[in-house]
Amino acid sequence: MKPAWKLVAGVGALVVAVGVWNYASVSHPVASRLSEDPRNAKVSVWAYHQYGLVPSVLVVDLRRVDDQAAAADVLRVLFQTAEGLKDAKFERVVLAYRGSAKLMMNGTYFRKVGQEFKSQNPIYTMRTLPENIHKLDGSAAYGTWTGGLLGVLGKQMEDLGKFSEDWYLRDLAQEARR
DSSP, X not given: OHHHXXXXXXXXXXXXXXXXXXXXXXXXXXXXXXXXXGGGGGEEEEEEEETXXXXXXXXXXXXXXXXXXXXXXXXXXXXXXXXXXTTOOOSEEEEEETTEEEEEEEHHHHHHHHHHTTTSOHHHHHHHSGGGEEOTTSSBSSOOOOSOHHHHHHHXXXXXXXXXXXXXXXXXHHHHHO
C-alpha cells in the first residue's frame, strides 16, 4: 500500500506545482493587469500554458463575454493581456473560447502588441491585428491588403469583424439561441 500512496502524493504534488507555475508565470500577471481597468468586468479571460505544461505556448481563453460587451471590449482585454505579459516570450499564442482553440498568433507579435500598448494608436493595432492571425494549422486566417488607403482600411476592418466572429461571436450567438 505504501508505494500507491507515494504515487498519489507525487502526482498530487506535480499537479499543484504545475498550477502554481501557471498562476505565477501567466495567470496572475494577466489578472493583475486586467483588474486595473474597470471596463474589463464585462469580459473574463484565463491565461495559461498550453495543456498547463508547454511554456512556449500561451493560451488566451475567453471564458465570458457579457451581453453589454462590445467587440472593442474583447480586443482591449486581449491587448491588455499582451501588455501584462510584455516581457514574456512565447513561440505562439492560442486564442480559445471556453477551452476550445480557435485561432493563433505568433508569440513575437503578441509581445510587440504588449510592449507597444501604451504608445501605439489602438485603431492601428486593431486594424492590423487580423493580418497577424493564423488558423490552427499555421496558415494565414485573413488577408494582407495593399492599395489605396480607403480600400485597405475597409478590408482590414472587415477582417477584424471576421476575426471576432471566428474567435468567439459565432459560438456566443449559438449559446444565446439555446
